[in-house]
Amino acid sequence: MKGARTAVIYGVLVALALGLGLAVNQSPPPPRVPSVDNPGPLGLRALYLYLQESGAPVSALREALDGPGLSEGVRTVVVAAPSGRPVTEGEAEALRGWVSRGGTLVYLVSRNAKTRQPHLDEWLRISEGPMLEPHTEGLPPGERDLTGTTVRVWKPEGAARGLERLRVSLDRGITVGGPEAEPLAGTKDATVLWRMPEGRGEVYVLAGADLAENRRLELLDNLRFWDALASRGPLAFDEYHHGAAPKQEPPSARGLWIFVAQGLLVGLVYAVSRGTRFGPPRPLVVEKHRSALEYVRSLGWLARRSKVERELLPELARQLRRRMHERLGIPLTLPEDEAARMLEQTCGLPAADYLAAREDLVRTLEQRDIRPSDYARLARHYARLENIVTGR
Template sequence: MKNVRTVAVFGVLIVLALALGLFTRTDAPDSPVPTVENTGPQGARALYLYLREGGKAVDTRLTPLEGLASTTRTVVLAAPQGRPVTEDEVQELERFVRGGGTLVYLSTREMGKHQPALEEWLALESGVLLPASGRGLDSSLTDVGGSTVDVWLPVGPLHGLSHLRVSQDRGLRMVHDDAVPVAGLGGAVAVWRRAMDSGEVYVLAGADLAENRRLEMLDNLRFWDALAARGPLSFDEYHHEPAPPPPFARGIWVFVAQVLAVGLLYTVSRGTRFGAPRPLRVERHRSALEYVRSMGWLMRRAKVEKELLPELDQALRQQMQERLGIPLALSDADAARLLEQDGGIPASSYLEAKADLERTQAQPSVTPADYARVARGYAHLERALAGRDAA
């Protein structure tokens, strides 16, 4: 009786602990990393999708900055903090810029902590704080903690721009004789430009111009439009990922193997014997062919509902949005055009499948053969979209 009472008390305590844990659980905070996959306020997903859906040549780089393609015109490093840029990568960036490329470095706020090699090459130092300014914002827009900076020298992608919206944080200093401050406010500089042979480097204080929360403010978006108009633009995502941990030393693996061997020996020596093994009981199960016949009989008796047909198209459009970023609200013609442009699947394949679906749905009744024909067409499109079949 005493044991039952003890178990009951502990059970009640465990239930209360679980209830309190579920009640106090909160959602994870938004990620501050400005990657093209981050949809939070400080991410750059909106910028990437805007450029790609606008027909611009834009991609992401998941490998080190070595051997940059000659077709790439602009490389964007958006405040990377996961991995440091190495000396070899700095030399490759310098070769790329001097060969006519454009480097846009959105600097981290903490100097000398995350990118020492890159900051040494660019000779970057922390500047003074930007003063608060709300000039140019509509009354409907609120940007607490932001500041409006002026474009002092409208060169390159800043041509025709007048104001940029950034965070009210520290500016930058670029200690190079040929470095020119091109945007800022008061004595604080937010954007620097340095020409190097036939290329140029733009250094911005923080990743504010690429963030989702400030992308549409003032002339921020026009800055990226001008950069993308120059040619293929590549976002560096490799240096946002943390470096893999170092491999275990051989001595640690030897120690682990010894512990496992000793544990296995102890288990074998102290394990309980359950007697000689009994012969296995042979059980006869139904054959797979009987199951197939039963399933076929059920499908012959089943009736196909018309409501199943729109589900085929809805499932395909959902995959088109997840894999290629084609919005569900687009018309069939526009979606087919983007499917051919981004996925390499002829637009006629999707339009013919959709027309067959609509004709079948307009019939008084849908036979299993009709449904199988339509489903087969959509299945081919799904396989082609996944890269497992030709369109």
């Protein structure tokens, strides 16, 4: 019986080790960054190599857009859904000035709300549009693009001259609120391609990077759109705002972590199989707290045992003299008889009353024990005098 249990434990450990090994050996998911360095389906590597092989002057901008890169003879700049670094306000202003001097900006708007560029969107007044309608028009026989749709080119102007249909993702379109912006392509109420003049240049705004991605580059008229832009002059892809690729963990460190994880898992299984089980739960102990009446009785007993402190009596006189000083301007340094005369002159209180209260206070202080009734009597007398001084 013991040998069978050991065999089961070792079988479970071997199965877990095989599962971890298979999980580590699985290929990572394809990168989703629309970069010219990404050869995956969502990358722009195929477009970049195609333009290079066709002889077009194409390059990758790997510095900020407000640097000298825009002034080195670049005719068209492609900002493809940047997700690494945000486009700053200074870069947006520099890009707008460059377009006004005759440049062409192709802005591929990210459909992910977290990676949108607020400064570019504010300049071009970009907002999310309605959903596109699915169409398979124009696809060659046997071509399957379940996540895409075909859009019609309504106005073949500028870089869209001579184009009829484009293949994009089945997603939402965009809206450009500029007064001079004109829609070029879309389906019914949803637009995916806009053109907006800016000074001597122009801006093309596209919903997503679908038109340049490797997976749809050869479909319909997608490639002809980029041929038209490349024919105007040097074309540059913004790579600075995609950020640097994350560093891969060295294989040795990865293997070490796998070994540590397997060791911890083996130790956990051993502890569960050989550990001592806890006994049945104990009954819940009900705690009984003291009632509020007991607290009140305790406070009453404490109050009965407490005595009047002798220092409280002089404080009554000092408090009255402070009131006389604040309300009537009677100095604190005056003797009591002079203070009594000034009190009678200012508020009509007989000086004899004030001096009588003072004498009562002195007599009480000379007593050996001060009773609570003595303190209550003096407190009432001084309270009446204070009310007269304060005008209450």
